[in-house]
Amino acid sequence: MIPNHPFRPAPLIARDRLLEAGVKLVRQHGFAATSVDQLCGEAGVTKGAFFHHFASKEALGVALADYWSSSTGQFFAAAPFHQHADPLDRVLGYIDLRIALISGPAETFSCVAGTMVQEAFRSSDPIRSACNSSILGNAAALEDDLAAALARSGASGVTAASLSRHIQAVIQGAFVLAKAAGPADSAAAAREHLLHLRRYLELLLAGEMIHAD
Amino acid sequence: MIPNHPFRPAPLIARDRLLEAGVKLVRQHGFAATSVDQLCGEAGVTKGAFFHHFASKEALGVALADYWSSSTGQFFAAAPFHQHADPLDRVLGYIDLRIALISGPAETFSCVAGTMVQEAFRSSDPIRSACNSSILGNAAALEDDLAAALARSGASGVTAASLSRHIQAVIQGAFVLAKAAGPADSAAAAREHLLHLRRYLELLLAGEMIHAD
Numbered sequence: 001m002i003p004n005h006p007f008r009p010a011p012l013i014a015r016d017r018l019l020e021a022g023v024k025l026v027r028q029h030g031f032a033a034t035s036v037d038q039l040c041g042e043a044g045v046t047k048g049a050f051f052h053h054f055a056s057k058e059a060l061g062v063a064l065a066d067y068w069s070s071s072t073g074q075f076f077a078a079a080p081f082h083q084h085a086d087p088l089d090r091v092l093g094y095i096d097l098r099i100a101l102i103s104g105p106a107e108t109f110s111c112v113a114g115t116m117v118q119e120a121f122r123s124s125d126p127i128r129s130a131c132n133s134s135i136l137g138n139a140a141a142l143e144d145d146l147a148a149a150l151a152r153s154g155a156s157g158v159t160a161a162s163l164s165r166h167i168q169a170v171i172q173g174a175f176v177l178a179k180a181a182g183p184a185d186s187a188a189a190a191r192e193h194l195l196h197l198r199r200y201l202e203l204l205l206a207g208e209m210i211h212a213d
Numbered sequence: 214m215i216p217n218h219p220f221r222p223a224p225l226i227a228r229d230r231l232l233e234a235g236v237k238l239v240r241q242h243g244f245a246a247t248s249v250d251q252l253c254g255e256a257g258v259t260k261g262a263f264f265h266h267f268a269s270k271e272a273l274g275v276a277l278a279d280y281w282s283s284s285t286g287q288f289f290a291a292a293p294f295h296q297h298a299d300p301l302d303r304v305l306g307y308i309d310l311r312i313a314l315i316s317g318p319a320e321t322f323s324c325v326a327g328t329m330v331q332e333a334f335r336s337s338d339p340i341r342s343a344c345n346s347s348i349l350g351n352a353a354a355l356e357d358d359l360a361a362a363l364a365r366s367g368a369s370g371v372t373a374a375s376l377s378r379h380i381q382a383v384i385q386g387a388f389v390l391a392k393a394a395g396p397a398d399s400a401a402a403a404r405e406h407l408l409h410l411r412r413y414l415e416l417l418l419a420g421e422m423i424h425a426d
Contacts, residue, residue, distance in 0.1 A: 030332030033245035107335060114389050118331045119243030121392035122320060132393035158412070162405050165390060169406040173386025176327050177378060179334035180345035192375050193382040199371070200413040 015053040017043040022064040027107040031061055031116045031127075058124050061116060065130035068112040069137050076141060087148035088205050092198060094142055098171060099194045105183035106175060109190065111135075114172040135172070139164040149205045158204065170197040228266040230256040235277040240320040244274055244329045244340075271337050274329060278343035281325040282350050289354060300361035301418050305411060307355055311384060312407045318396035319388060322403065324348075327385040348385070352377040362418045371417065383410040 011017050021042035025034040036057050040050050054060040081093025102109045117131035139161075147160035174193035181189035224230050234255035238247040249270050253263050267273040294306025315322045330344035352374075360373035387406035394402035 028335050030243065030245055032243055033332060033336065105335075113393075115331055117393045118328055118389055119246060121395075122241050122318075123246065125395070128393060128395060132395070135390065135393055158409075163409070165402075166406055166409040169386035169390045169409075170383060171386070172389040173382035173384070176331055176385040176389070177348065177382045180326075180330045180341060180348055182334075182338070182341060182345070189378075193379055196371075196376070196379040196382075196413070200409070200416070203413070203416040 014043070014045045014049045016067075017045055018050060018053060018060065019064055019067040022060060023068065023112055024107075026064065026112050026115055027110050030119055032119050036060075058127060061120065061124065061127040062130045065113050065116060065127065065134045069130075069134035072134075073137055073141070076138070087145040087152070088201075090145045091142060091149055091201060091205070094145075095167070095194055095198045095201065099191055099198075102178075102190045102194070103187050106179045106186040106190070109187070110175045110179065111172060114175060135168050136165065139168045142167060146205075153205045155204050163201075163204075167197060167201075170194070227256070227258045227262045229280075230258055231263060231266060231273065232277055232280040235273060236281065236325055237320075239277065239325050239328055240323050243332055245332050249273075271340060274333065274337065274340040275343045278326050278329060278340065278347045282343075282347035285347075286350055286354070289351070300358040300365070301414075303358045304355060304362055304414060304418070307358075308380070308407055308411045308414065312404055312411075315391075315403045315407070316400050319392045319399040319403070322400070323388045323392065324385060327388060348381050349378065352381045355380060359418075366418045368417050376414075376417075380410060380414075383407070 011020055018039055021039045022034070025038055025042055036047065036050055039057075039060065040047050050060075054063065076094070076097070079094075079097055081090055081097055084090045084093055113131040113134035117128055117135075120127040120131075122128075143160050143164045146163050150158060150160055150163070170193055174190040177193065178186040178190035224233055231252055234252045235247070238251055238255055249260065249263055252270075252273065253260050263273075267276065289307070289310070292307075292310055294303055294310055297303045297306055326344040326347035330341055330348075333340040333344075335341075356373045356377045359376050363371060363373055363376070383406055387403040390406065391399040391403035
């Protein structure tokens with residue numbers, strides 16, 4: 001399943017239909033501006049079905065972060081960049097894949113967890129925590145490759161864990177500037193930050209600076 | 214006026230009191246979750262006063278992005294880092310000031326424009342555009358210093374305009390991860406990304422890589 005594809009197939013099960021509706025509506029309008037009625041309308045299910053699956057809108061928010069985490073996590077885990085022999089090539093392959101996934105208006109490539117946590121971090125600790133796990137889960141998936149690339153580079157004062165979180169921070173920031181740029185310029189506005197991130201990783205990890213002679 | 218201070222003095226004029234209420238409530242809960250009633254309550258003004266100054270909640274949102282832009286712009290324009298003789302020192306001085314402003318929970322140092330645009334980019338083009346101007350205004354203020362530092366470094370394939378936007382993108386992303394980390398860990402979670410950004414700027418602009426011998 002392609003996490004950023006604007007037209008993912010509609011699931012058959014009501015719970016999954018509500019979660020897919022959540023992906024679409026939160027990307028478009030955020031969490032607070034999305035009502036239970038709108039989620040039901042988008043999913044084509046009754047309000048009774050909603051409350052059969054979720055005790056509250058907050059419970060849907062928590063499940064949505066987990067669902068997002070799991071579907072994007074599976075996509076990135078199965079991606080071909082893991083096959084590169086060199087750890088830095090694997091890290092740069094991940095960045096290149098993230099760049100390739102950016103196209104169209106921001107709501108087709110933005111992050112559900114990053115959007116929800118921006119508004120709900122203070123009003124719902126369960127949603128904040130689920131969004132944090134989603135973002136840090138993406139970060140952790142690159143940590144071993146970053147550790148191997150860091151060890152070889154000789155770079156000091158940087159940990160693989162911190163660098164893995166930084167990759168996700170730049171991606172989140174790229175999405176904020178993409179939204180600000182407007183629909184016609186969103187993709188280019190997001191991509192340029194991934195390219196800066198790629199350059200940072202190369203400067204830090206390719207070792208030219210350390211080993212130049 | 215310190216843009217990130219949680220207890221800025223309450224202005225005397227109703228319009229400014231509403232805008233300060235907007236700064237506080239949008240930072241805490243986002244734009245969609247903040248009602249006109251809550252803005253009036255926080256500002257201590259009547260709903261009549263609100264609609265005397267703003268035709269709608271959207272009009273307040275646009276004015277809020279402009280107000281944020283203007284108050285933070287004045288603060289950074291007056292900051293001592295501009296006095297450094299070296300352009301790279303001025304750029305790093307800006308980053309160090311941004312790092313110094315990060316403390317406490319995320320709602321005391323986060324960005325009003327970045328938060329609003331995350332939700333409202335699609336529902337209100339006037340708000341999106343005002344937030345974009347706010348973020349890009351901060352970026353533009355560093356562009357001349359970045360151009361001077363870039364010219365001296367010999368780095369190629371990077372423009373000062375793109376790099377100035379990247380600084381703001383990393384700051385926005387740092388705030389998203391800070392919110393996700395929770396109140397006790399927000400400040401540390403934000404700071405680490407500003408430190409990565411500082412390292413990128415040094416690697417790119419200090420010229421060690423280019424001029425190492």
